[in-house]
Amino acid sequence: MATSSRVENDSAPNILPTAKRRSRAWRRFTKNKLSLIGAVFVVIVVLTAIFAREVAPYNPLQANFLETYQGPTWQHLLGTDSLGRDMLSRIIYSLRNACIVGFGAEIVELTIGLMLGATAGYLGGFADTILMRVVDVVYGFPTFLFAIILVVMMGHTILAILVAVSATSWVGMARIVRSQVMQVRQSPYIESARAMGASTWQTVIRYVLPNSMGPVLVAVTFGIPANMMIEAALSVVGLGIQPPTPDLGELILVGQSAVLSYSYLLIWPALLFALTLLSFSFVGDGLRNVFDTKSDR
Amino acid sequence: MAIAEILSDRTSLVKVEHMTHEFRSGRGKIVACDGLNLMVRKGESLGLVGESGSGKSTAIRLMQRFMRPSQGKIWWQGHDVTRWSERRLKPYRQKMGFVSQDPYGSLFPNRTILGNVIEPLIIHGIAEGPERMRRAEALMDRVGIAAIHQQVFPHELSGGQQQRVAIARAMALGPDLLMLDEAVSSLDVSIQAQIINLLQDLKADLDLTYVFVSHNLAVVRLLCESVAVMYLGRVVEFNRTEALFATPRHPYTKMLIQSIPRLTDEGVSALPEDPGRGLIGENSGTGCAYAARCPLAVERCLAEAPGLRQLPSGGEVACHQAK
Incomplete structure (x- = not known):
């Protein structure tokens, strides 16, 4: 064919095989080593939360009055609390609530955010004005206070907390x-x-949203730890998951009341919580590097 | 007369009548298209030329009903589609492909090259899995994209290849008409030639008709049977391509044709400078829009806007002075 003979004149671009192209995103992500470490840590936390039953050495609710306030020992790697419950098991189980609320609330937020944001952004005009005024009003609510009110109204169930956090x-x-x-x-x-x-629907679903996802994904990785924070804070003010179910906020609260005599009760849960939040931030930074394609096209 | 008009409507792919479009902005309104009358018949490609801001891109967008004109009517294959909903337009869009100015930006960045070409088939629910692939691969082959390039993403191709893909995608639904908005302007000159050759081949092989918007007269000359020259939202001259280039009537067309740089044995000929010494009247809103730049302008040009009039020698021109 006449046309194909002319193709050779086109400057040949560097064509990478699919596997290599995938690895470009990966290379960008891992450019910052902390992102990789963060991602690994997040995966460990999530897997631990899912397989808490298998991983935890003891029942986190099992009190043992012969072994209260034990420092770290081979039987209890992170020691025991005032009722002799194994700290390691309690911390492992506490990750469950953190993850359920952290990820669950983020899914709710993402769903609402995508629907309203896409409608307002794509249609513009009147729909945009109305929806964004609603957003402005909700933005004016004090997040934490509103969450407290909701939890008080709906009871201290995990569902109520999830709603309160994402509200x-x-x-x-x-x-x-x-x-x-x-x-x-x-x-x-x-x-x-x-x-x-x-159609408008096809355009939004097939082209607009997939190409809008970069910053949204970055926002998700920052939203999850923010949700975990609110969940823990609710626990600290006594409105979170009710004891004896372990919760990071509650562990930290109890730990800080005994910090002078049994500091390990505070240090381990607080350290784990801080590291988890930090890891998400690092993952977010890594994703930002992946999606910031301005640096090389 | 009436019967002749109906018959001509049948062969007309796109027709616009008194099409006017205004953009409203904070600083008032801008008339991008002012009472355009154009008809695109099958096998008779139309070139729209003019400088930046002459409304040619707006015109091609209105002709595709991306927006509704402020006034006037748009006809597709004899149907008045001015007020049609997107749903009703959809089957007709199959017959009309669009290639935009920006090859990279017009391709879906989240789809591979092959995915881009398949996309219109998916949107219209045409063909299934392997059949779709086969059709897309045939199109790629037709526009000269090698198989190894089909699984890559648009940003990995060169501009010329991107434009080939955009053309393949525009042709995926088997259109009669291709709308090309400055389709070669952003490419290197050598690549431009390749794309123009491709477009010429496609036109001959597939019996395509083009509406080609360009500021480059030479390109239009190669691809179109007739040319409409636009100036500030109006058609100032319309003629068959050979006639327009041989005997331009409107002073603006003359200026455009003279400003094509020529390479001769004596070196590069100097470009004529825009005289820009026309008449500027106090009531310049009513007169000919070109009067301020026109070397032929007389008092009448300031008072009265010239309409398009038929010339005895064929063609139409909007100028009091032209003969």
């Missing part, structure tokens, strides 16, 4: 999605989609 924090997500969608909507390929006859 106001979806607004940030909605704003991020909206601004991304507004930007992507201007892209020439959206016009191409119209030219080929794609």
Whole structure:
């Protein structure tokens, strides 16, 4: 064919095999070693939470009055608390609530944020004005106070806490999605989609949202630890998961009351919590590097 | 007359009548298209030329009904589609491909090259799995994209290849009409030639009709049977391509044709400078828009805006002075 003979004149781009291309994102992510360490840590935390029953050496609720306030020993690696319960097991089980609320609330936020943000951003005009005023109003609510009110009203169940945590924090997500969608909507390929006859729904689902995901994903990795923080804080004020179910906030609260005599009761849960939050931040930074494609096209 | 008009409508792929579009901004309104009358018949490609801001891109977007005109009517294959919903337009969009100015930006960045070409088939629910792949691969082959390039993402290709992919995608649904908005302007000159050759081949082989928007007269000359020259939202001259290049009537067209740089044995000919010494009247809003730059301008040009009029020698021109 006449056309194919001319193709050779095109400057040949460096074509990478698929595997190599995938690894480019990975290379960007791991450019910052802390991101990799953070990701590994997050995966360990999540797996531990899921397999808490298998991993924990003891029943976290099992009191043993012969072994109260034991420092770290071979039987109890992180010692025992005032009722002789194994600290390691309690910490492992406490990750469950943190993860359920952290990830669960983020899923709720993401769902609401994507729906409202995409609608407002893509349609613009009147719909945008109305939705964004709603967002402004909710943004004005004091997050923590509102969460407390909800938990008091709905009872101290994990579901109530999940609702309370996500009740106001979806607004940030909605704003991020909206601004991304507004930007992507201007892209020439959206016009191409119209030219080929794609409906609004198809355009949004197939082209607008997938191409808006970068900053949203970064926001998710910062949202999860924020949710965990609120969940723990609710515990600290006595409105979280009710004892004896272990919870990081409650462990830290109990630990700090005994910090002078049995400091390990505070140190381990606090350290784990801090490291978990930090790991998510590092993962977020790594993802930011992946999606920040301005540095090389 | 009426019957002739109906018959001509049948062969007309796109027709616009008195199409006017205004953009409203904080500083007032801008008339991008002012009462355009254009018809694209099958096998008779139309070139729209003019400088930046002459409204040619707006015109091609209106013709595709990406937006609704402020006034006037748009016809597709004899149907008045001015007020049609997107859902009703969808089957007609199959017959109309679009290639935009920015090859990289117009491709879906989250799809591979092959995925981009398959996309219109998915949107219209045409063909299934392996059949889709086969069709897409045939299109790629037709525009000259090698198999090893089909699994990569748009940013990994060169501009020329990206534009080939965009053309393949525009042709995926088997259109009669391709709308090309400055389709070669962002490419290197050598690559431009390749794409123009490709477009010429496609036109001949597949019986395609083009609407080609460009500021580059030479490109239009190669691809289009007739040319409409636009100036500030209006068509100032319309003629068959050979006639327009041989005997430009409107002073603006003359200026455009003279400003094509020529390479001759004596070296590069100097470009004529825009005289820019026309008449500027106090009521310049009513007169000919080109009067301020026109070397032929007389008092009448300031008072009265010239409409398009038929010339005895064929073609239409909007100028009081042109003969």
